[in-house]
Amino acid sequence: GAVVSQHPSWVICKSGTSVKIECRSLDFQATTMFWYRQFPKQSLMLMATSNEGSKATYEQGVEKDKFLINHASLTLSTLTVTSAHPEDSSFYICSARDFRGQPQHFGDGTRLSIL
Amino acid sequence: AQSVTQLDSHVSVSEGTPVLLRCNYSSSYSPSLFWYVQHPNKGLQLLLKYTSAATLVKGINGFEAEFKKSETSFHLTKPSAHMSDAAEYFCVVSDATGGFKTIFGAGTRLFVKA
Numbered sequence: 001g002a003v004v005s006q007h008p009s010w011v012i013c014k015s016g017t018s019v020k021i022e023c024r025s026l027d028f029q030a031t032t033m034f035w036y037r038q039f040p041k042q043s044l045m046l047m048a049t050s051n052e053g054s055k056a057t058y059e060q061g062v063e064k065d066k067f068l069i070n071h072a073s074l075t076l077s078t079l080t081v082t083s084a085h086p087e088d089s090s091f092y093i094c095s096a097r098d099f100r101g102q103p104q105h106f107g108d109g110t111r112l113s114i115l
Numbered sequence: 116a117q118s119v120t121q122l123d124s125h126v127s128v129s130e131g132t133p134v135l136l137r138c139n140y141s142s143s144y145s146p147s148l149f150w151y152v153q154h155p156n157k158g159l160q161l162l163l164k165y166t167s168a169a170t171l172v173k174g175i176n177g178f179e180a181e182f183k184k185s186e187t188s189f190h191l192t193k194p195s196a197h198m199s200d201a202a203e204y205f206c207v208v209s210d211a212t213g214g215f216k217t218i219f220g221a222g223t224r225l226f227v228k229a
Contacts, residue, residue: 006158034217043205043219044159093158102147102166102209104217106159 006107023094138206
């Protein structure tokens, strides 16, 4: 079945640093990738949608300059949390789908902890 | 606008007994509906999907769901719970509005007692 790999799975860093999270589709071409944020014991909140070769579309309330998304190829999207602060600590999950549109395939998530 | 409501924040069953996780949806167009499972600190795994074919959908691990348009429901069931089924379950709706943007329910935590 379709596989999405997300890396790293866990990252701890100091406040003020930038963190990059990678999302790769391993066996299909991901025309669209999504980035979600999940707070403890809550559902997933869509942050942004990215189509290969285009600028990401951010959901209302998500800071574009804080969460930089790049989708330069059909198999890779990256989320960079810039100048991270403790309030950015969360579980970030990516998903990807191909041109047929359904369903999305999810990565295993990245636990980000900012000290 | 599309939306999805999971009627129970948590469900507790005994091992070997049936599981019912309830989901109601709202959609302006013919929706696609999904159930995903999430184990602690993990991503989401697709259990099953409905995309306008058969209304009774069979998924992995013995789960199935029935699409009932008249009731706008897509409840998830399993005849006999296993300890490994304990996890968080999300009902998800997607339709053609906004480029198949997916909307997640709040989730239902399933507890399975020995």
